[in-house]
Amino acid sequence: MQFTHLDDEGAARMVDVTAKQPSVRQATAQGSVTCSAEVVEALRTGAVPKGDVLAVARVAGIAATKKVPDLLPLAHVIGVHGAVVDLAITDTGVEITATVRTADRTGVEMEALTAVAVAALAVVDMVKGVDRSVAITQCRITAKSGGRSGDWVRDQP
Amino acid sequence: MQFTHLDDEGAARMVDVTAKQPSVRQATAQGSVTCSAEVVEALRTGAVPKGDVLAVARVAGIAATKKVPDLLPLAHVIGVHGAVVDLAITDTGVEITATVRTADRTGVEMEALTAVAVAALAVVDMVKGVDRSVAITQCRITAKSGGRSGDWVRDQP
Amino acid sequence: MQFTHLDDEGAARMVDVTAKQPSVRQATAQGSVTCSAEVVEALRTGAVPKGDVLAVARVAGIAATKKVPDLLPLAHVIGVHGAVVDLAITDTGVEITATVRTADRTGVEMEALTAVAVAALAVVDMVKGVDRSVAITQCRITAKSGGRSGDWVRDQP
Amino acid sequence: MQFTHLDDEGAARMVDVTAKQPSVRQATAQGSVTCSAEVVEALRTGAVPKGDVLAVARVAGIAATKKVPDLLPLAHVIGVHGAVVDLAITDTGVEITATVRTADRTGVEMEALTAVAVAALAVVDMVKGVDRSVAITQCRITAKSGGRSGDWVRDQP
Amino acid sequence: MQFTHLDDEGAARMVDVTAKQPSVRQATAQGSVTCSAEVVEALRTGAVPKGDVLAVARVAGIAATKKVPDLLPLAHVIGVHGAVVDLAITDTGVEITATVRTADRTGVEMEALTAVAVAALAVVDMVKGVDRSVAITQCRITAKSGGRSGDWVRDQP
Amino acid sequence: MQFTHLDDEGAARMVDVTAKQPSVRQATAQGSVTCSAEVVEALRTGAVPKGDVLAVARVAGIAATKKVPDLLPLAHVIGVHGAVVDLAITDTGVEITATVRTADRTGVEMEALTAVAVAALAVVDMVKGVDRSVAITQCRITAKSGGRSGDWVRDQP
Numbered sequence: 002m003q004f005t006h007l008d009d010e011g012a013a014r015m016v017d018v019t020a021k022q023p024s025v026r027q028a029t030a031q032g033s034v035t036c037s038a039e040v041v042e043a044l045r046t047g048a049v050p051k052g053d054v055l056a057v058a059r060v061a062g063i064a065a066t067k068k069v070p071d072l073l074p075l076a077h078v079i080g081v082h083g084a085v086v087d088l089a090i091t092d093t094g095v096e097i098t099a100t101v102r103t104a105d106r107t108g109v110e111m112e113a114l115t116a117v118a119v120a121a122l123a124v125v126d127m128v129k130g131v132d133r134s135v136a137i138t139q140c141r142i143t144a145k146s147g148g149r150s151g152d153w154v155r156d157q158p
Numbered sequence: 159m160q161f162t163h164l165d166d167e168g169a170a171r172m173v174d175v176t177a178k179q180p181s182v183r184q185a186t187a188q189g190s191v192t193c194s195a196e197v198v199e200a201l202r203t204g205a206v207p208k209g210d211v212l213a214v215a216r217v218a219g220i221a222a223t224k225k226v227p228d229l230l231p232l233a234h235v236i237g238v239h240g241a242v243v244d245l246a247i248t249d250t251g252v253e254i255t256a257t258v259r260t261a262d263r264t265g266v267e268m269e270a271l272t273a274v275a276v277a278a279l280a281v282v283d284m285v286k287g288v289d290r291s292v293a294i295t296q297c298r299i300t301a302k303s304g305g306r307s308g309d310w311v312r313d314q315p
Numbered sequence: 316m317q318f319t320h321l322d323d324e325g326a327a328r329m330v331d332v333t334a335k336q337p338s339v340r341q342a343t344a345q346g347s348v349t350c351s352a353e354v355v356e357a358l359r360t361g362a363v364p365k366g367d368v369l370a371v372a373r374v375a376g377i378a379a380t381k382k383v384p385d386l387l388p389l390a391h392v393i394g395v396h397g398a399v400v401d402l403a404i405t406d407t408g409v410e411i412t413a414t415v416r417t418a419d420r421t422g423v424e425m426e427a428l429t430a431v432a433v434a435a436l437a438v439v440d441m442v443k444g445v446d447r448s449v450a451i452t453q454c455r456i457t458a459k460s461g462g463r464s465g466d467w468v469r470d471q472p
Numbered sequence: 473m474q475f476t477h478l479d480d481e482g483a484a485r486m487v488d489v490t491a492k493q494p495s496v497r498q499a500t501a502q503g504s505v506t507c508s509a510e511v512v513e514a515l516r517t518g519a520v521p522k523g524d525v526l527a528v529a530r531v532a533g534i535a536a537t538k539k540v541p542d543l544l545p546l547a548h549v550i551g552v553h554g555a556v557v558d559l560a561i562t563d564t565g566v567e568i569t570a571t572v573r574t575a576d577r578t579g580v581e582m583e584a585l586t587a588v589a590v591a592a593l594a595v596v597d598m599v600k601g602v603d604r605s606v607a608i609t610q611c612r613i614t615a616k617s618g619g620r621s622g623d624w625v626r627d628q629p
Numbered sequence: 630m631q632f633t634h635l636d637d638e639g640a641a642r643m644v645d646v647t648a649k650q651p652s653v654r655q656a657t658a659q660g661s662v663t664c665s666a667e668v669v670e671a672l673r674t675g676a677v678p679k680g681d682v683l684a685v686a687r688v689a690g691i692a693a694t695k696k697v698p699d700l701l702p703l704a705h706v707i708g709v710h711g712a713v714v715d716l717a718i719t720d721t722g723v724e725i726t727a728t729v730r731t732a733d734r735t736g737v738e739m740e741a742l743t744a745v746a747v748a749a750l751a752v753v754d755m756v757k758g759v760d761r762s763v764a765i766t767q768c769r770i771t772a773k774s775g776g777r778s779g780d781w782v783r784d785q786p
Numbered sequence: 787m788q789f790t791h792l793d794d795e796g797a798a799r800m801v802d803v804t805a806k807q808p809s810v811r812q813a814t815a816q817g818s819v820t821c822s823a824e825v826v827e828a829l830r831t832g833a834v835p836k837g838d839v840l841a842v843a844r845v846a847g848i849a850a851t852k853k854v855p856d857l858l859p860l861a862h863v864i865g866v867h868g869a870v871v872d873l874a875i876t877d878t879g880v881e882i883t884a885t886v887r888t889a890d891r892t893g894v895e896m897e898a899l900t901a902v903a904v905a906a907l908a909v910v911d912m913v914k915g916v917d918r919s920v921a922i923t924q925c926r927i928t929a930k931s932g933g934r935s936g937d938w939v940r941d942q943p
Contacts (some may be wrong), residue, residue, distance in 0.1 A: 003282075003288075004211065004284050004285070004287065004288065005287045006211075006214070006283070006284045006287075007210060007211065007284075008713075009263070010682075011210060011211075012210055012687060012709075012715070013210035013213070013214050013684065013687055013688060013691065013714065014691070014693050014713045014714075015694070015709070015711055015712035015713070016711065017555065017710065017711030017730050018710045018711060018732075019653045019710045019711055019730045019732040020653075020732065025490045025491075032294070047518060050345045053164060053168060053169055053170035053370045053373070053374070054161065054163075054168075054170075054297070055166065056170075056370035056371070056374070056483075056484065057163070057170050057231055057232065057370070058375055059367070059484055060231065060367070060370070060371055060374045060375075060482060060484060060545045061229065061230060061374075062229055063484065063485070063486050063545055063546060064185075064229075064231075064542075064545045065261065066486070067541045067549050068225075068228070068229065068259065068541070070222070070695045070709075071225070071692075071695070072218065072221075072222060072276050072279065072280075073218060073279060073280055073281075073283050074214055074217065074218055074274075074280070074688045074691055074692045075283065075284070075691060076283065076711075077215065077708070077709060077710060078707070078708050078709045079549070079696050079708070080549050080550070080551075080576070080577070080708075081486070081548060081549045082485055082488065082489045082490045082548060082549075083485075083487065083488030083489060083490055084485065084486035085485045085486070086289065086485075087483070099554070100491045101587075102488050103216050104489075104577065105708070106732065111279065111282070111283050111286075111743070112287065114279060114282060114294075115279055118275045118276075118279055118294065119230075119275075120276075121275075122229065122230060122268065122271060122272055122275055123230055123231070123232075124167060124229050124230075125165070125268070126232065126233065126268050126521040127161055127162075127163045127164075127232070127273060128161070129267065129268075129299065130161065130162045130163075131160075133299070133310070133312070134727060136296060136297060136298035137189070137271075137294070137295060137296075137297040137298070138295050138296055139280075139295055140293060140294040141292065141294070141295075142286065142290070142292035142296070144545075150288075153290070165399075166408050169370075169373060169401070170370065170373055170374060170377065171377070171397075171398065171399045171400075172377055172380070172395070172397055172398035172399070173397065174396065174397030174416050175396045175397060175418075175419040176339045176396045176397055176416045177339075177419065182805075187691075198924045210684045210687070210688070211389050213681045213684035213685070213688070213797075213798065214684070214688055216681070216797060216798055216862075217681070217684070217685055217688045217689075217859045220798065220799070220800050220859055220860060221859045224855045224856070224863050227381045227395075227799045228378075228381070231374045231377055231378045232377060234394070234395060234396060235393070235395045235396075236394070236863070237394075237802045237862070237863050237864070237865075237890070237891070238800070238855075238862060238863045239798055239804045239862060239863075239891060240799075240801065240802030240803060240804055241799065241800035242793075242800070243799075244797070253804075258805045259795070259802050260804065261803075261891065262394070263394070263396060263418065264903060267926040314935065316526065316598070317602075318598055318601065318602065319598075319601045319602075320525075320528070320597070320598045320601075321524060321525065322596075322870075325524060325525075326841075326844060326872070327524035327525075327527070327528050327841065327844055327845060327848065328848070328869065328870045328871075329848050329866070329867075329868055329869035329870070330868065331867065331868030331887050332867045332868060332889075333867045333868055333887045333888065333889040334810075346608070363499070364522055366474065367478060367482060367484035368477075368478065368482075368484075369482045370484070371477070371546065373614060374545065375543065375545055376894070378543075378545075379543060382542070382543065383540075384852045384866075385539070385699075385849075385852070386532065386536060386537075386539065386590050386593065386594075387532060387590075387593060387594055387596065387597050388528055388529065388531065388532055388594070388845045388848055388849045389594075389598070389845075390597060391865070391866060391867060392852050392864070392865050392866045392867075393865070393867075418865060420521060420865070420889065421864070424598075424830045425593065425597050426594070426599065428596060428608075429593055430592075432589045432592075432593055432608065433543050433544075433589075435589075435611075436542075436543065436544060436582065436585060436589055437502060437544055437545070437546075437581070437584055437895060439585060440544050440546065440547060441475050441476075441478075441546070442475070442584075443479045443581065443613065444475065444476045444477075445474075445475065447613070447624070447626070449612065450586075450610060450612035451503070451589065451608070451610075451611040451612070451624050452609050452610055452611070453590075453607060453608075453609055454607060454608040454609070455607035455608070455613055456600065456604070459609075460542055465583070467604070468605070480657060496647045496648075524841045524844070524845070525846070527640075527641065527838045527841035528841070528845055530640060530641055530838070531641060531702045531703075531838070531841070531842055531845045531846075532845075534641065534642070534643050534702055535699075535702045537643070538698045538706050540698070550706070551704060551705070551707070551708075551733070551734070551807070552643070552698075552704060552706045553645065553647045553706075553734060554642075554643055554644065554645030554646060554647055555641075555642065555643035556636075556642045556643070573645050573647045574647065575646075575647040575734065595720050600641070612661045631916075632839065632912050632913070632915065633912075633914065633915045634839075634842070634911070634912045634915075635838060635839065635912075639838060639839075640812065640838055641838035641842050641844075660922070681792060681796060681797055681798035682789065682791075682792065682796075683799075684798070685791070685859055685860065686796045688859065689857065689858060689859055692857075692859075693857060696853075696856070696857065699853070699909055700846065700849075700850060700904050700907065700908075701846060701904075701911050702842055702845065702846055702849075702908070703908075703911065703912070704841065704913055709858055719932050722816065726839075728845050738914065738915075739907065739910070739911050742907060742910060742922075743907055744817065746903045746904075747858075747903075749857060749903075749925075750857065750896065750899060750900055750903055751857075751858055751859070751860075753896070753899060754858050754860065754861065755789050755790075755791045755793070755860070756789070757895065757896075758789065758790045758791075759788075759789065759921050761927070761938070761940070763926070764865060764924060764925060764926035765817070765899075765903065765922070765924075765925040765926070766925070767922075767923055768906075768921060768922040768923070768925075769920070769921035769922070770914065770918070772814060781918070782861075783918070784825065
C-alpha cells in the first residue's frame with residue numbers, strides 16, 4: 002500500500018500534477034451536526050429568531066472551499082469554479098451537503114468535504130452556547146465525477 | 159431560546175466580550191477518522207512507509223487552532239497560547255484529541271474542535287487515494303475549564 | 316505636519332504602541348452603496364428572492380474586521396472583541412453601519428471602516444450583474460470612544 | 473430580476489463558471505479619498521516627508537487584488553495576472569485608479585474595485601491621525617474588456 | 630537597467646503575464662541553517678527526540694510555496710502543482726532543497742526560494758531555544774526549467 | 787538536549803505560555819541580499835528608477851511580522867505592537883535590519899527574523915530578472931530584550 006502524499010521514505014510531498022489536464026470535475030460531500038431536540042425545534046418553528054444561522058454556516062462553508070490549500074499542507078492551489086452548500090434541518094440536527102466544481106487539474110473532493118466540515122463547525126459555534134451535546138458526525142465524500150478516475154458514487158449504508 | 163450570535167432580529171453579530179477578563183482557559187475536543195482495516199493495518203505495521211502521515215495531520219491541526227477567526231465568521235480574534243494534538247491509531251481508524259489553552263478573553267472550545275476537524279481532514283486527504291470509505295465522525299467538545307461558566311466534562315456515551 | 320506611520324525620513328513603519336494600555340475602545344463607521352431604483356425596488360419588495368444578500372454582506376463585513384492586519388501593511392495585530400454590521404435599504408441603495416469594540420491597545424477605527432468597505436464590496440459583487448451603475452460612496456469613520464484621545468463624533472454634513 | 477449569486481430560493485452560492493473559457497480580461501476601477509486642504513498641501517509640497525505614503529497604498533492595493541476570494545465569500549479563486557494601481561494627488565485628496573488583468577475564466581471587476589477600496593483604506597489609515605474629515609468616495613468600476621459580455625466603459629457623470 | 634516590477638517612473642506594479650502561455654515549469658532552490666555542533670550531534674544521533682523536527686520544517690516549507698502571493702506583494706496568483714522539500718543534516722547544520730513545479734503562466738523560482746526560507750525559519754524556531762548561534766545562509770535559486778527563458782543551472786561556487 | 791517544541795516522544799506541539807505574563811519585549815534581526823556590482827550601482831546612482839524597490843521590500847517585511855503564526859506551524863498568535871524594517875544599500879547588496887516590539891506573552895525573535903527573510907525575498911523577487919546571482923545570506927537574530935530570559939546581544943563575528 003502506497004500513500005500518494007509520501008515518497009518512498011515516508012516524507013510528505015505535494016504530488017506533482019503538472020501532467021494532468023484541466024477538465025471539468027465535481028465532487029459532493031455530506032455530513033451532519035447532531036443537536037438536542039430543543040434546538041431542532043427552535044430552528045424549525047422559528048421560536049428562535051434563527052435569521053442568519055443557516056446563512057452564516059452556508060457562507061462559511063462556501064468560503065472554506067477556497068481555504069483548502071491553506072488548511073491542508075499538501076493540497077494544491079486549485080481554481081474553485083463553483084460551490085453550493087445546502088443545510089437542511091432534520092429530526093436530529095442539521096444535514097449539510099456541499100458540491101464543488103472546477104475546470105482545473107485536480108479533483109475537488111477535499112474542497113467539498115472541507116466545506117461540509119467548516120459549515121458544521123459554524124453551526125456548532127452558534128449552537129454550543131445553548132446545547133453542549135452538539136457533535137459533528139458522518140462527514141464523507143459521497144460522489145465525484147470527471148478526471149482520470151472517472152465517476153463514483155458512495156454506496157449508502 | 160436565544161442564540162448568542164444573533165441579535166433580536168436574527169442578524170448575525172460578533173458577540174461583545176470586552177467586559178470579560180483575560181484568564182487561563184482550556185478546552186479539549188475529540189473526533190475520529192474511520193477507515194478500512196487494510197489502511198489501519200498499514201498504518202500500524204509500518205508496511206506502509208507511514209513516515210509523515212501523523213506528523214502532517216498533527217501540524218495541520220495545530221495550525222488550524224490559529225485559523226478559527228478566518229474560518230468562522232463570528233469568532234473573535236484570540237491569543238492561542240498552547241496547543242497539543244494527539245493522533246492514535248485504533249482498530250477502526252485514527253482517534254484525534256486536541257487541547258488548546260489561552261490566557262485571553264474567551265474560551266477556546268472552537269479552537270480545539272477545529273483542530274480535530276482539520277487534522278481529520280488532513281488524514282482523509284492522505285488516505286482517500288487508497289480508501290474511499292474513509293469518514294470523519296464524532297467530533298465534539300469533551301471538556302473545558304476556566305472562564306465564567308467554569309469547568310465541564312462531557313458525559314461519555 | 317507629521318504622519319504617524321512614517322519616520323523622519325519618510326519610511327513606513329508600524330507605530331510602537333507597547334506603551335499604550337489595554338482598555339475598552341469602540342469605533343463606528345458608515346458608508347453607502349448606491350444603485351438603480353430597480354435594484355432598490357427589487358431588494359425592498361422581495362420581487363427578488365433577496366434571501367441571503369444582506370446576510371452575505373453582513374458576514375463579509377464582520378469577517379473583514381479581522382482581516383485589517385492582513386489588508387493594511389502598517390496596521391497592528393489587535394484583538395477584535397465585538398462587531399456589529401447593519402445594512403439598511405434606502406431610496407438610493409444600501410446604507411451600511413459598522414461598530415467594532417476591543418479591549419486592546421489601539422483604536423478600532425480602521426476595523427470599523429474596513430467592515431463598511433468590504434460589506435459594500437460584497438453588495439456590489441452581488442448587484443453588479445444586474446446594475447452596472449452601482450458605486451460605493453461616503454465611507455467614513457463617524458464616531459469613536461475610549462483610548463487616550465477620548466470620545467469623538469463626526470459632525471454630520 | 474435575478475441575482476446571479478442566489479439560487480431560486482434566495483440561498484447564496486458560488487456561481488458555476490466551469491463552462492466559461494479562459495481568455496484575456498481586463499477591468500478598471502476608480503475611487504477617491506477626500507481630505508483637508510492642509511493634508512493635500514502637505515502631500516503636494518513635500519512639507520510632509522511623504523516618503524512611502526503613496527507606495528504603501530499602492531502596494532496595499534496591488535496585494536488586495538489577490539485577496540478577493542478571501543474577502544468576498546462568493547468570489548471565485550482566479551489567477552491575477554497583472555495589476556497596476558495609480559494614486560494621484562488632486563485638489564481635494566487622492567484619486568485612485570486600478571487596472572487588473574487575467575487570462576482566466578471570470579472577469580476581474582471586483583479585483584479592480586477591491587484594489588481601489590483597499591488602497592483608499594491604506595491612505596485613510598495614514599492620514600486619519602492628522603485629519604478626521606477623511607472619507608472614501610465614488611468607488612466604482614469604470615471599464616471592462618474581454619469575456620462573453622464584451623467591452624464596456626462607464627458613462628462619466 | 631530596468632527592473633520588471635517597476636514602471637518608467639519607478640512605481641511598483643504586478644507585471645502583466647496574460648500573454649504568457651501555460652506550460653510546465655520547474656525551479657529548485659537551496660539554503661542552509663547553520664547551528665552548533667551540539668545541535669547537529671543531537672539531531673544526528675537521536676539523543677534528542679528529534680521526532681517531528683524535520684517533518685514540521687518540511688511541512689512549513691511545502692505550505693509556504695502556496696503563500697508567495699500573500700508574502701510578496703507583486704507576485705502573481707499561480708497554480709502550485711507539485712512541491713518537494715528535502716532537509717539533510719550536515720556537519721554544520723541543516724541543508725534545505727526545494728523543488729516546485731507548475732503548469733501555469735509564470736516561473737516558480739520565488740515559490741522554491743520561499744519554501745527554503747520558510748523551512749529554514751521553522752528550523753530556527755525549533756532550535757533557537759537551545760542554540761542562539763543559529764543562522765540562515767546561502768539561500769538562492771539553483772536551477773529552473775521551462776518557460777520562455779529556458780533552462781538554467783547556477784554555477785556552483 | 788530538549789527542544790521546547792517537542793514533547794517527550796518527539797511530537798510537535800505549541801508550547802504552553804499561558805503562565806507567562808504580558809510585558810514589553812523587543813527583538814532585532816539582520817540579514818543580507820548579495821547581488822552583482824551592476825545592480826548595486828544601479829540601486830545607488832539611481833540610473834535605475836529604483837522608486838518603490840526599497841519601499842516594497844520594507845512593506846513586505848513589516849507585513850510579514852504579522853504572518854508568523856501562519857508561516858510557522860508551532861508559533862503562537864501574538865500581538866505585534868511595533869515594527870521597523872530598514873534596508874541599506876551596501877557594496878555587496880542590501881543589508882536588512884528589522885526590530886519588532888510587543889507587549890504580549892512571548893518574545894518576537896521569530897517575527898523580526900521573518901521580517902528580514904521576507905524583505906529579502908521581496909528584494910530577490912525584484913532583482914532576479916536582471917541578476918541571477920542574487921542570494922540571501924546571514925539572516926540571524928542579533929538582539930533581544932525583555933521577557934524572562936532577559937537581554938541579549940549577539941557577538942558580532
